[in-house]
Amino acid sequence: MTTNSKPLPPRATPLRPRRRAIIVGASSGIGAALARRLAREGYTLALLARRADLLASLCEEINLAAGEIRALAYPHDVTDYDSAPNLLQRMLADLGGLDLFVYNTGISLPVGLKKYDFEKDRRTTEVNYLGALAWLNLVAAMFQSLKSGQIVALSSVAGERGRVGNPSYNASKAALTCYLEALRNRLSRYGVNVLTAKPGFVDTNLIVGAKGAFWVISAEQAAADICRAIRKRRQQVYTPARWRLVMLIVRNIPSFIFRRLIF
Numbered sequence: 001m002t003t004n005s006k007p008l009p010p011r012a013t014p015l016r017p018r019r020r021a022i023i024v025g026a027s028s029g030i031g032a033a034l035a036r037r038l039a040r041e042g043y044t045l046a047l048l049a050r051r052a053d054l055l056a057s058l059c060e061e062i063n064l065a066a067g068e069i070r071a072l073a074y075p076h077d078v079t080d081y082d083s084a085p086n087l088l089q090r091m092l093a094d095l096g097g098l099d100l101f102v103y104n105t106g107i108s109l110p111v112g113l114k115k116y117d118f119e120k121d122r123r124t125t126e127v128n129y130l131g132a133l134a135w136l137n138l139v140a141a142m143f144q145s146l147k148s149g150q151i152v153a154l155s156s157v158a159g160e161r162g163r164v165g166n167p168s169y170n171a172s173k174a175a176l177t178c179y180l181e182a183l184r185n186r187l188s189r190y191g192v193n194v195l196t197a198k199p200g201f202v203d204t205n206l207i208v209g210a211k212g213a214f215w216v217i218s219a220e221q222a223a224a225d226i227c228r229a230i231r232k233r234r235q236q237v238y239t240p241a242r243w244r245l246v247m248l249i250v251r252n253i254p255s256f257i258f259r260r261l262i263f
């Protein structure tokens with residue numbers, strides 16, 4: 001039983017190994033699609049987000065489809081940094097260990113092209129970057145000592161250049177991408193893989209109202225691309241894949257041209 005007295009998933013045994021994953025930010029969009037897909041691939045899951053009702057119904061759907069307990073819900077706000085260590089221990093006890101950790105949580109708070117809003121910037125930084133540090137430092141230390149495991153985090157193509165539309169979102173994703181590269185450089189020698197996922201536009205709540213979105217893919221397609229990269233233990237995945245070439249070009253547009261672009 002969990003500390004909530006909910007039934008626990010079946011334990012791994014030598015004859016029936018089970019992979020275990022934690023997804024932070026699993027209540028909607030790409031995170032929920034990842035949860036459904038990883039459950040179908042046989043993972044046992046701990047799912048985190050603030051909206052407890054959405055998490056509960058997602059777990060119910062997954063467990064019903066699997067015919068056994070395969071997903072557990074842990075309501076959590078990533079800006080409650082101090083609660084992460086105890087919550088991690090609780091989930092490790094409930095899952096019986098950990099093979100994969102996904103930091104999917106992210107927000108994008110629109111600001112006008114001529115507006116500056118520190119409160120929105122602070123919130124974006126706390127959720128997209130500081131929350132990631134609070135969780136990934138803990139998990140990195142654990143996987144480093146275990147000499148196994150895989151870390152995935154959702155960055156974005158938006159983290160590759162500073163654009164006029166939403167500076168703090170760009171900056172939070174750039175910081176996350178750089179932090180993930182550093183983690184990868186630390187952890188690869190311990191056999192731990194770090195995957196940076198960089199979606200383009202994905203049809204989720206995050207881009208509702210966004211002007212000029214193009215090549216929009218479904219959350220399911222993004223999750224399928226990310227899961228393939230997890231299986232292949234890739235270091236980076238663009239979804240859809242064509243963004244890889246586009247961003248190679250975008251990264252090399254000279255600043256005197258790039259600053260004239262309104263996007």
Ligand SMILES: NC(=O)c1ccc[n+]([C@@H]2O[C@H](COP(=O)([O-])OP(=O)(O)OC[C@H]3O[C@@H](n4cnc5c(N)ncnc54)[C@H](OP(=O)(O)O)[C@@H]3O)[C@@H](O)[C@H]2O)c1
Nearest residue numbers: 025027028029030049050051077078105106156201202204
């Ligand atoms: N959609 C796109 O076009 C796109 C493109 C590039 C990158 N991404 C990235 O993909 C990731 C997933 O986003 P999405 O598009 O799937 O949007 P989404 O449907 O809004 O999902 C965001 C997830 O983050 C969780 N979350 C937000 N604030 C939180 C907090 N304070 N504490 C805990 N969880 C929190 C949300 O759950 P609760 O609200 O229940 O807490 C939700 O589960 C994000 O990192 C985003 O930046 C998205």
